[in-house]
Amino acid sequence: MRFAVFASGNGSNFQAIAEATIQGEIPGELAVLFCDKKNAYAIERAKKLQIPAIAFSPQDFATKATYEAEILHLMEEEHVELIVLAGYMRIIGPTLLEGYKQRILNIHPALLPNFPGLTGIRDAFESGVHETGVTVHYVDAGVDSGPIIKQEKVLRHSEDTLASLEQKIHQVEHRIYPEVIAEVLQNIQSKEERKKV
Numbered sequence: 001m002r003f004a005v006f007a008s009g010n011g012s013n014f015q016a017i018a019e020a021t022i023q024g025e026i027p028g029e030l031a032v033l034f035c036d037k038k039n040a041y042a043i044e045r046a047k048k049l050q051i052p053a054i055a056f057s058p059q060d061f062a063t064k065a066t067y068e069a070e071i072l073h074l075m076e077e078e079h080v081e082l083i084v085l086a087g088y089m090r091i092i093g094p095t096l097l098e099g100y101k102q103r104i105l106n107i108h109p110a111l112l113p114n115f116p117g118l119t120g121i122r123d124a125f126e127s128g129v130h131e132t133g134v135t136v137h138y139v140d141a142g143v144d145s146g147p148i149i150k151q152e153k154v155l156r157h158s159e160d161t162l163a164s165l166e167q168k169i170h171q172v173e174h175r176i177y178p179e180v181i182a183e184v185l186q187n188i189q190s191k192e193e194r195k196k197v
Contacts, residue, residue: 011042013086020178068095116144
């Protein structure tokens with residue numbers, strides 16, 4: 001069962017997923033890292049782990065649909081059955097959603113439906129809530145609005161700074177995302193085996 005990770009920047013979640021895969025904690029093969037930024041640090045991480053990485057930008061294409069069609073072609077060539085977003089900072093459009101129905105996962109650094117969007121950690125911190133957390137969900141046409149698979153709370157203490165809260169949230173992300181990916185891949189495998197019977 002082959003899957004791909006999409007990232008736009010640092011790639012710390014990609015690293016956690018890749019290491020969990022190498023250690024056999026995820027029952028699948030990490031086929032490729034895709035980045036929408038050619039200078040993303042995630043690509044350096046992939047090189048060190050000897051995982052293929054491909055990068056091209058939406059600016060290289062006339063429309064979002066043609067950009068996503070090229071990604072779809074790449075995923076099909078790599079026989080990818082699940083797409084895992086890990087800090088991929090773009091809204092997934094209809095081309096990819098149609099090609100991978102209920103097969104795209106995302107991780108969000110807040111307890112959805114609270115604090116969706118790009119600045120979930122900062123928004124939670126500035127709102128003064130006593131707890132925030134991490135959500136793993138399927139991707140749909142909305143922003144952080146797809147069906148929730150798993151959530152875990154992170155308590156915010158009075159002495160927490162934005163940086164310390166970010167660190168606590170990232171620790172939870174790096175632990176639970178590989179667990180959820182493993183579960184989802186096992187479920188896909190089971191469904192496909194039942195179809196064959």
